[in-house]
Amino acid sequence: MPASPKATPSNPSLPVKSGASLASSSVPTAMDIGIGPLGDGVSEVVTMLLEQMKLKLASTRLEIAALQHEVTGLGRDVSGVWGNIGELCNLLTNDGVE
Numbered sequence: 001m002p003a004s005p006k007a008t009p010s011n012p013s014l015p016v017k018s019g020a021s022l023a024s025s026s027v028p029t030a031m032d033i034g035i036g037p038l039g040d041g042v043s044e045v046v047t048m049l050l051e052q053m054k055l056k057l058a059s060t061r062l063e064i065a066a067l068q069h070e071v072t073g074l075g076r077d078v079s080g081v082w083g084n085i086g087e088l089c090n091l092l093t094n095d096g097v098e
Contacts, residue, residue: 033050
């Protein structure tokens with residue numbers, strides 16, 4: 001199966017992925033977010049950093065969910081706090097942000 005083409009500055013006919021589709025798909029590359037080509041391995045480093053950031057954020061979301069479960073088990077109403085934290089996580093991953 002051939003690889004699907006990526007949107008690049010040299011190929012503007014392809015749509016650029018939105019933040020929401022990037023968050024739900026594989027880790028974006030530097031080209032996906034409009035950085036590149038940078039040459040001399042810089043694009044690869046940016047892509048690697050994006051991958052590390054996405055993994056760290058996934059870990060943070062799991063930690064937040066565990067804390068929410070613990071606090072809820074104590075009978076505390078903290079729904080407003082969790083909404084704000086969830087909104088922050090969404091902003092960090094560009095979920096739904098164009």
